[in-house]
Amino acid sequence: MGQTFGQVEVPEKIINKKEFAYIRNKIVPIYEANVNIMTQAFLFGTAIHEGLRGYFNSEEQQIYVFRMKEHYERMYKNGSILKMKGYKSPADLCEITKEVIKKNKFKSDCYIRAIMYKSGLQYSLMLADVNDFALFAVEQSGFNKSGNGVNMGVSSWRRIQDNSIPARAKVNGAYVNSCLAITEAVDNGFDDAIFLTDNGNVAEGSGMNIFLVKDKKVITSPNTDDILEGITRDTVITIVKDELGLDLEVRSIDRTELYMADEIFLCGTAAEVLNVASVDHREIGNNEHPITQSITKHYFDIVRGKNKKYLHWLEPIF
Numbered sequence: 001m002g003q004t005f006g007q008v009e010v011p012e013k014i015i016n017k018k019e020f021a022y023i024r025n026k027i028v029p030i031y032e033a034n035v036n037i038m039t040q041a042f043l044f045g046t047a048i049h050e051g052l053r054g055y056f057n058s059e060e061q062q063i064y065v066f067r068m069k070e071h072y073e074r075m076y077k078n079g080s081i082l083k084m085k086g087y088k089s090p091a092d093l094c095e096i097t098k099e100v101i102k103k104n105k106f107k108s109d110c111y112i113r114a115i116m117y118k119s120g121l122q123y124s125l126m127l128a129d130v131n132d133f134a135l136f137a138v139e140q141s142g143f144n145k146s147g148n149g150v151n152m153g154v155s156s157w158r159r160i161q162d163n164s165i166p167a168r169a170k171v172n173g174a175y176v177n178s179c180l181a182i183t184e185a186v187d188n189g190f191d192d193a194i195f196l197t198d199n200g201n202v203a204e205g206s207g208m209n210i211f212l213v214k215d216k217k218v219i220t221s222p223n224t225d226d227i228l229e230g231i232t233r234d235t236v237i238t239i240v241k242d243e244l245g246l247d248l249e250v251r252s253i254d255r256t257e258l259y260m261a262d263e264i265f266l267c268g269t270a271a272e273v274l275n276v277a278s279v280d281h282r283e284i285g286n287n288e289h290p291i292t293q294s295i296t297k298h299y300f301d302i303v304r305g306k307n308k309k310y311l312h313w314l315e316p317i318f
């Protein structure tokens with residue numbers, strides 16, 4: 001059982017761990033990092049977020065956050081969509097992240113959630129002109145549910161369109177779309193959902209980008225098919241081109257191309273690289289997925305600092 005602080009039920013394990021978070025320009029115990037019920041971001045989802053991963057290196061007793069600069073550059077650019085651009089610079093956000101992780105004294109992998117939000121207390125709809133930045137971090141290793149691969153279902157929910165809520169903006173309120181899709185998928189016995197765009201093209205997963213492999217060619221949906229322009233997607237594209245020397249096609253994908261693919265995998269900061277075993281109960285390829293395996297190995301070598309070519313993507317905390 002947790003305890004109640006203000007209006008918030010805090011799980012016991014968070015209280016016991018005494019993790020620290022950041023809100024209103026201060027580092028505070030996570031259970032004090034609350035927002036007022038009238039906060040616009042709480043009422044309407046007017047916020048953008050980033051999820052980052054820190055990888056612990058036990059020999060160096062160091063945590064490296066993967067592509068931290070790129071995450072906050074994306075947040076900075078996305079901020080313009082909600083009129084928050086310039087509220088804090090990517091350098092400011094990197095500094096805050098380092099401070100919070102240091103304060104938490106983590107000695108293992110961690111997951112970091114950063115939120116730039118409309119902090120004005122208002123229930124009217126005009127975008128509030130007051131912003132805040134909040135962040136929490138928890139010790140967590142990859143939740144690689146892959147094993148033999150995940151079973152995906154094409155969602156009956158369509159991906160949000162750019163002219164409704166832009167998927168590329170990582171707007172908090174837009175994630176209701178993802179919540180509906182993954183819940184439907186799990187209720188129907190799948191592990192997760194694949195979204196189609198309103199035009200019927202394959203967009204992405206509920207919280208990850210998608211790639212398929214056909215005849216040794218690697219294919220992924222374009223930025224203009226209502227996807228989040230993923231940092232892991234960009235990392236995978238680099239692996240495909242520069243490490244494996246394979247052809248990469250960025251183009252719209254039909255639903256039935258999924259069923260006919262030799263391999264499919266998903267990728268994202270939280271999901272890392274996930275092999276897909278089936279889509280809509282159709283086994284993908286012969287379930288030997290050598291290219292996915294090779295990309296996965298390269299990915300973990302890069303994030304763990306074993307491939308020295310990419311050390312510039314690792315941001316040391318301590």
Ligand code: PMP
Pocket residue numbers: 051178204205206207208209227228229230231232233267268269270
């Ligand atoms: N698509 C969606 C909808 C996401 O929410 C995410 C991140 N959670 C991704 C793709 C992957 O993006 P990234 O690799 O930058 O984490």
